[in-house]
Amino acid sequence: MKQEMTGAEIVLQSLVDQGVEVVFGYPGGAVLPIYDTLFKQNSIKHVLVRQEGGAIHAAEGYARSTGKVGVVLVTSGPGATNVVTGLTDAMMDSIPIVCITGQVPQHLIGSDAFQECDTTGITRPCTKHNYLVKDPNKLSPVFHEAFTIAQDGRPGPVLVDIPKDVQFAKGNYVEKEKIIIPSHRLFEPEIFKHDDKINEVVDLISKAKKPIFYIGGGCINSGPKASELVSQFVEITGAPATMTLMGLGVIGSSHPNSLGMLGMHGMYEANMAMHECDVMINIGARFDDRVTGRLDAFSPNSKKIHIDIDESNINKTIKVDVPVVGDVTTVLTKIIQKWKDKKLKTNASDLKLWWDKINNWKKIDCLNFSNDEKEIKPQYAIQRLYDLTKDKKTFITTEVGQHQMWAAQFYKFEKPNRWLTSGGLGTMGYGFPAAIGAQVANPDALVIDIAGDASILMNIQEMSTAVQYRLPVKIFILNNEYMGMVRQWQELLHGGRYSESYTDSLPDFVKLAESYKAVGLRAKKPEELDDVINEMINTDKTVIADIWVSKEENCFPMIQSGSAHNEMVLSKDQKQDESSAEKGKILV
Amino acid sequence: MNKSVYDSPDNTAVSKRHILTVLVDNEPGVLARVIGMFSGRGYNIDSLNVAEVSNDEHLSRITIVTEGTSEVVNQIEKQLLRIVPVHSVSNLDEEGSAVEAEVALVNIDLNDSNKKKIYEVCDFYRARKIENENNSIIFEIAGASERINRFIKEVNQITKIEIVRSGPVAISTYKNTKED
Numbered sequence: 001m002k003q004e005m006t007g008a009e010i011v012l013q014s015l016v017d018q019g020v021e022v023v024f025g026y027p028g029g030a031v032l033p034i035y036d037t038l039f040k041q042n043s044i045k046h047v048l049v050r051q052e053g054g055a056i057h058a059a060e061g062y063a064r065s066t067g068k069v070g071v072v073l074v075t076s077g078p079g080a081t082n083v084v085t086g087l088t089d090a091m092m093d094s095i096p097i098v099c100i101t102g103q104v105p106q107h108l109i110g111s112d113a114f115q116e117c118d119t120t121g122i123t124r125p126c127t128k129h130n131y132l133v134k135d136p137n138k139l140s141p142v143f144h145e146a147f148t149i150a151q152d153g154r155p156g157p158v159l160v161d162i163p164k165d166v167q168f169a170k171g172n173y174v175e176k177e178k179i180i181i182p183s184h185r186l187f188e189p190e191i192f193k194h195d196d197k198i199n200e201v202v203d204l205i206s207k208a209k210k211p212i213f214y215i216g217g218g219c220i221n222s223g224p225k226a227s228e229l230v231s232q233f234v235e236i237t238g239a240p241a242t243m244t245l246m247g248l249g250v251i252g253s254s255h256p257n258s259l260g261m262l263g264m265h266g267m268y269e270a271n272m273a274m275h276e277c278d279v280m281i282n283i284g285a286r287f288d289d290r291v292t293g294r295l296d297a298f299s300p301n302s303k304k305i306h307i308d309i310d311e312s313n314i315n316k317t318i319k320v321d322v323p324v325v326g327d328v329t330t331v332l333t334k335i336i337q338k339w340k341d342k343k344l345k346t347n348a349s350d351l352k353l354w355w356d357k358i359n360n361w362k363k364i365d366c367l368n369f370s371n372d373e374k375e376i377k378p379q380y381a382i383q384r385l386y387d388l389t390k391d392k393k394t395f396i397t398t399e400v401g402q403h404q405m406w407a408a409q410f411y412k413f414e415k416p417n418r419w420l421t422s423g424g425l426g427t428m429g430y431g432f433p434a435a436i437g438a439q440v441a442n443p444d445a446l447v448i449d450i451a452g453d454a455s456i457l458m459n460i461q462e463m464s465t466a467v468q469y470r471l472p473v474k475i476f477i478l479n480n481e482y483m484g485m486v487r488q489w490q491e492l493l494h495g496g497r498y499s500e501s502y503t504d505s506l507p508d509f510v511k512l513a514e515s516y517k518a519v520g521l522r523a524k525k526p527e528e529l530d531d532v533i534n535e536m537i538n539t540d541k542t543v544i545a546d547i548w549v550s551k552e553e554n555c556f557p558m559i560q561s562g563s564a565h566n567e568m569v570l571s572k573d574q575k576q577d578e579s580s581a582e583k584g585k586i587l588v
Numbered sequence: 589m590n591k592s593v594y595d596s597p598d599n600t601a602v603s604k605r606h607i608l609t610v611l612v613d614n615e616p617g618v619l620a621r622v623i624g625m626f627s628g629r630g631y632n633i634d635s636l637n638v639a640e641v642s643n644d645e646h647l648s649r650i651t652i653v654t655e656g657t658s659e660v661v662n663q664i665e666k667q668l669l670r671i672v673p674v675h676s677v678s679n680l681d682e683e684g685s686a687v688e689a690e691v692a693l694v695n696i697d698l699n700d701s702n703k704k705k706i707y708e709v710c711d712f713y714r715a716r717k718i719e720n721e722n723n724s725i726i727f728e729i730a731g732a733s734e735r736i737n738r739f740i741k742e743v744n745q746i747t748k749i750e751i752v753r754s755g756p757v758a759i760s761t762y763k764n765t766k767e768d
Contacts, residue, residue, distance in 0.1 A: 124621060125628050129672040132616065149672060184675045185613075312666035315659065 007136040007167040008033040011100065014143035016043050017176050020071050022062065022440055023047070024055040028075025029115060030102030033167035047440060047469060050461040052079050054433040056086025057459070060095045061437030064420045065395055067223060069150050070437065072099040077115030080161075081122065085427060088126040090157040092424025093246065094221055096150040097157035098143075099127075105165040106134060119161045128156030134163065136171025144176040145185070153187025154310040155221055187309065189326045198331075200322050201281075201305050202338045208279035209350040210357075211239040214262070214291075217246025217423070218284020218309060220416045222328035227416045229332040230283060231255065236339060237346050240358055242270035244285050245408055246423045253412035259358070263291040264559050265405040268366035268568055269358055274299050275565040276357070282306045284328050287318040288424070289587075297564030307331050366557045366570055367409055376526050378403065378478045378549040382410035382450065385476060388533045393445045395438045397421065399431040399455030402484035402555045407450040429458025432475060436462060439471040446474070446537060453479040454503055463516040466542040474536050475544045477509060480551045488554045493585050509546035518542035561587035601657035605634070607680045607688060607758045608665065613673035614640050614648040621671045622650055631656065631664055635755025647675070651757045680758050688758035691730045693718070694743065695750040698725040702747050709746070713739040732756075 005013065011034055015023070022045045027035045038046055049055040052074045059070030074083055080101040090097045104113040120132045129149050131142050139162070146158040205211055213234055219226045227250045234241045234257050241251050242262040251258045262270035271293075274280065280302045285291070292298045298318060306313070306320040307328060314323040324331055369379045396411055397420040398404040404421055413419050420438060422430040435449040449456075456477055466473050478484075486501040510520030519541050523532040529547070536545045557568045562584025612618045619638055626633050634653040641649045654664060661679060668677045680686035694715070696706060710717070715729040729739055733756050743749055 120617060121620070124617065124624055130617075182613075185672050310670070312663065312670055314666070316663060 004170050005173050006033065006037070007139055007162065007169050007171060008037040010136060010139040010171060010173050011143065011162065011167070012037050012041060012044065013173050014140050014176075015071065018069070018143070018147045020044060020069070023071045023073050024049055024058040024062070024437065025073030026050075026052050026055055026075065026079060028077075028079050028102065030076035030104055030164050031073060031079075031100075031167075032102075033164065034073065034100070034102070034162075046073070047436070048465065049433065049436075050464050051459070052082035053085055053429065054436070054459050054462045054465065056083045056090070056097065056099065057427070057430050057433035058437035058440070058462075058465075059097055059099075060086065060090055060093075060430070061397060061420050061434030062441045063090075063095050063097060063437075064220075064434070065417055065438040066441045067417060068441075069096045069098055069147055072097065074099070075102045075115065076104055076119065077117045079115075080117055080119040084122060084126060085425075087123055087157045087159065089422055089425040089427045089430065091126050091128065093422065094155045094217065095157065096155035098146050098150050099157060099159045101159060101161045102167070103132065103161045103163040106163045107165070109163065119159070123159050126157070127159045130159040130161065132161045132163075133166055136166050136169040139166070139171060140174045140176075141179050144174075144179040145181050147176075148181055148186065154218075189330065195334075197322060197324050198334050198338050201324065201335055202342060202344055204279055204303055204305060204322060205237060205239075205281060206339075206342075206344040206346060208239070208277075208346065210273075210277045210354045211237065211279040211281065211346070211351075212259075212273050212277040213239055213241035214244075214274065214280055214282045214285055215241055215247040215250050216244045216283065216285025218307075219247055219250040219328050220284075222284065222309075224416060226284075226328040226332065227251070229329060229336065233332060233336055233339075236336070238348075238351050239281075239346065240273055240355070242266070242274065244288070244291055244423075245421060247285065248408060248419045249413035249416040252414035254414060261408050263288075264293070264561075265409065265555055265557065266291075266559075267409075268364050268557050268570065269361035271559065271565040271568055272361045273358055277302045280304045282308070282320070283332070284308065286310075286313045287316070289317070290423075292318065293559045293567075294562060294564045297566075299565070364570065366568075369553075369556075371526075372550065373526060375550045376523060376529055376547060378406050378480070378547075378553055379410055380526065381476075381478060381523075381529060381547050381549060382406050384529050385448070385450070385533055386411045388530065389446060389448070389537060392537070393442070394418065395420065395435070395442060395445055395447045397431040397434040397438060397447070397449045399449070399451045399458070400426045400428045401452045401455060401486075402480075402488065402553075403450055403452040403455075403478040405485075405555045406478070411450070428455040432456060432459050432473070433462050433465075435473045435475075436466055436469075436471055439466075439473050440469070447472075448474040448476050451475055451477045452484060453477055453481060453506055453509075454483040457503075457507075460512070463513070463518060463542065463544075467516050467518050471542060472540050473542050475542075476536070477544065477546050478549045479506070479509070479546050480549050480553070481506060482551060484553075485555070487552070491552075491554070492560065493581070509544050513542070513544040516542070518544065520544050520546065522546045522548070524548045560584050601659060603655055603657050603660075605653060605655050605681070606661045607686065607756065608652045608654060608661075608668070608677060609680060609758060610650040610652065610668055610677050611641075611675040612648050612650060612671075613675070614646040615673055618648070618671075618673045619650065621673070622652075622668065625667050625671065626652075626654075626664075629667060631660065635753075637755045637757050649757075651755070653756060678760065680760055685761045686758045687761055688733070688756045689731055690733050690736060690754050690756040691728065692736045692740070692751055692753045694727045694729065694740070696725045696727060696743065697748045699747075705746050706743060709739070709742050713742075715739060 513520030
């Protein structure tokens with residue numbers, strides 16, 4: 001049934017039809033008709049942020065914690081340019097987002113009108129796809145396609161730019177069931193064409209002496225079933241499994257086969273096992289440079305299986321032996337079925353030798369740090385936070401830097417979708433708005449943003465949002481008055497010249513919280529820590545907990561840039577060999 | 589492999605010319621998406637040609653000549669396929685047999701002393717003179733890029749010329765290669 005509505009009404013109807021419950025946004029001249037329509041309805045809730053950058057990170061947090069599409073609504077010009085960072089972030093980490101931007105009316109496009117910018121031009125490289133809709137009749141087909149593309153295949157952000165006159169103009173609404181999207185515009189799973197690949201995969205794994213699973217964020221994007229299947233297959237094979245920063249939670253931290261995170265600040269045993277394995281099974285990870293270290297020394301003696309939904313990830317940086325293009329759930333279902341049909345088994349005695357080796361590496365105890373009675377060590381702060389929150393339904397978000405790596409190392413995740421961090425783009429200022437989004441989606445959960453003193457200031461204005469919507473988000477600041485990771489690199493690679501990495505004139509975070517009518521807490525000494533954490537958890541309001549930690553603590557273990565997996569540096573006293581240090585300096 | 593600084597230096601890979609033809613939905617911004625991918629990821633475009641090939645289905649064909657190792661070109665093909673309005677990508681060099689052609693228009697500075705020589709060269713290369721209202725001497729030559737290069741070189745030795753070239757377009761010689 002076709003019904004005539006205004007463009008703005010079609011936008012809202014499309015969102016309702018797509019099951020959208022909440023939109024994060026900020027009004028402005030070029031989206032006023034949509035905001036007017038929003039005012040007249042009750043089915044969609046709008047969360048007003050304080051800067052558009054906050055809206056898109058909140059939508060990302062919403063999307064990551066629920067698996068649904070996050071929706072953003074902002075105005076033209078600065079509204080659109082402010083979401084560029086978040087779009088790029090969502091692109092890098094494969095987060096499904098639909099971002100609606102207003103545009104100046106069509107007759108003004110190209111005239112350098114007030115708040116005009118070439119939104120589709122600016123966002124072309126940082127979206128999966130984008131649209132400029134010039135005809136109200138095309139709005140509903142575009143929206144239904146946009147939602148499909150955002151979630152289809154490898155998820156990502158899609159932007160829809162709508163000139164103001166199109167929002168006012170009348171057009172027909174078409175229901176989503178009636179929209180046919182041409183197949184070439186969607187992901188076409190290759191897996192069904194290549195059953196022999198599955199045979200190769202299971203044969204390779206069954207013959208492996210030193211197998212390892214390398215698990216990434218694709219397993220989370222594929223849905224909760226994927227995590228179950230991965231755990232199941234890891235158990236069937238008895239092989240060790242390591243996870244990327246994006247993949248934390250796919251296999252529970254307490255699972256006996258889990259080696260924890262790998263990569264630049266990953267576990268020693270995980271990186272050593274990656275280096276020495278003979279068969280690597282990459283499921284939904286992309287051989288990111290934080291994971292691989294030096295490419296020519298990356299896992300030199302292994303056969304590599306790579307399961308990825310995005311074919312462009314195959315052989316992009318690391319050549320693999322058996323690529324399988326497809327969704328993790330589909331591919332693993334087939335693999336497990338094949339494994340059972342062929343009654344395959346891994347060799348128990350080989351695996352025992354492999355585990356013995358791994359258990360020896362574990363004895364190094366790479367996360368060991370020297371605790372202190374006078375100062376709070378940042379690692380200790382996160383250990384305590386974990387111990388005091390582990391029995392609750394907890395979501396952890398982070399900003400970017402040392403605190404992020406410590407959170408990844410010391411907070412233990414047992415379930416997928418509980419850990420929200422900016423991995424690919426490394427966006428400081430991500431964690432707090434993401435926590436707001438996660439809290440909106442999970443009102444009863446405990447949502448904590450583990451932050452640094454520098455990162456939190458990048459989107460601190462969202463305090464106002466959190467308080468307005470009574471979101472009891474907790475901000476747990478590891479305050480060392482430094483941009484800690486910058487300082488660490490300056491110490492290790494730039495002769496300790498701390499150029500612009502000390503943050504002078506930090507606000508008093510307790511008073512800052514109070515000025516927003518939130519609650520501010522502070523711990524200066526180790527003995528105050530537990531009380532502050534408990535009070536934070538038990539306060540049903542937005543809380544900033546300002547935790548004063550050791551100022552010059554470094555994050556270890558570390559594969560310094562330019563080094564390989566087996567050249568991990570475990571502590572400050574251990575120096576990287578000089579030639580790779582020199583080469584590594586130019587890397588990021 | 590890409591050109592990341594993390595990459596291992598691979599001196600053995602040979603870089604060569606490839607012709608890619610990309611079938612796309614003819615919608616606004618599609619060319620920008622394609623060439624933006626090339627510049628954004630640091631790939632080369634030696635020449636580029638775009639035209640609508642099917643009016644009723646709104647399809648355009650983009651012909652791109654690029655240079656790179658087989659790994660780089662393979663990555664280019666996969667990156668192109670990620671672009672939503674792209675239907676298909678073919679690497680004509682890999683398919684083996686393709687014909688390619690390009691068109692050049694050449695404005696020649698002609699006088700009594702060089703006239704005869706130039707007409708001989710044009711005859712030899714089957715360049716066709718195009719009449720125009722200003723009576724300037726403009727020749728059109730079509731064919732393989734190599735042949736056009738030789739033609740231009742020879743005429744250039746005789747007199748000053750101004751050239752415009754379309755860049756090659758190419759098509760597979762296999763029968764029934766209709767895509768999609």
